[in-house]
Amino acid sequence: MAGAEVKVLGQWASVWVCRVRIALHLKGLDYEYVEEDFNNKSDLLLTSNPVHKKVPVLIHNGKPICESRIIVQYLDEAFFGSGPSLLPVDPHQRAIERFWAAYIDDKLVVSWVQAFKAKTEEEKAEGIKLLLAAMEALEGALRECSKGKPFFGGDCVGALDAAEAVLPDVGRVVEFAKIRRTQQAAAEAASAAAKKN
Numbered sequence: 506m507a508g509a510e511v512k513v514l515g516q517w518a519s520v521w522v523c524r525v526r527i528a529l530h531l532k533g534l535d536y537e538y539v540e541e542d543f544n545n546k547s548d549l550l551l552t553s554n555p556v557h558k559k560v561p562v563l564i565h566n567g568k569p570i571c572e573s574r575i576i577v578q579y580l581d582e583a584f585f586g587s588g589p590s591l592l593p594v595d596p597h598q599r600a601i602e603r604f605w606a607a608y609i610d611d612k613l614v615v616s617w618v619q620a621f622k623a624k625t626e627e628e629k630a631e632g633i634k635l636l637l638a639a640m641e642a643l644e645g646a647l648r649e650c651s652k653g654k655p656f657f658g659g660d661c662v663g664a665l666d667a668a669e670a671v672l673p674d675v676g677r678v679v680e681f682a683k684i685r686r687t688q689q690a691a692a693e694a695a696s697a698a699a700k701k702n
């Protein structure tokens with residue numbers, strides 16, 4: 506869209522901001538990036554996202570859009586015809602991609618955060634269990650949707666691939682989760698053996 510003014514309020518370490526920036530780059534859109542300081546949030550951020558006060562926020566011709574998944578879908582619709590389509594045209598395929606994008610945020614990321622940040626070892630162990638189950642489900646979906654091709658949508662990169670970008674190096678996270686689970690099982694076995702003696 507010629508002459509469109511696009512601005513992203515972000516923070517360098519945020520995976521949610523990365524998701525939006527990946528989508529913007531895939532669509533080949535120019536935008537202004539504004540780095541936020543969480544200790545001193547700008548008035549623009551506070552007025553653009555008064556509910557959550559979080560980044561990313563996309564501001565398109567002065568109108569703010571919040572929440573990374575919604576922003577990616579918005580970019581695909583508002584800039585239809587500019588760069589590749591990020592979501593499939595078929596409504597059923599679109600629904601499937603939206604389902605898995607929501608699954609990544611609601612199940613995978615939540616269990617991943619629990620696995621690493623929970624207060625007790627029991628909660629962490631539960632987080633690891635949930636994380637591995639969620640990864641298995643997502644991998645199954647990837648196999649089914651991609652039909653052996655490199656992206657969720659097959660040959661072309663799309664919104665779901667951008668959604669998955671919130672997971673840095675999933676393979677290593679899962680590997681670490683498996684090691685932690687083995688360590689926990691060994692510690693439990695040792696403590697049970699000690700109680701017996």
Ligand SMILES: N[C@@H](CCC(=O)N[C@@H](CS)C(=O)NCC(=O)O)C(=O)O
Nearest residue numbers: 519520521543559560561572573574
């Ligand atoms: N569900 C949101 C998550 C956004 C989010 O958690 N942003 C964090 C940065 S990673 C934030 O702005 N934190 C600032 C704060 O909590 O004060 C999305 O998908 O956009």
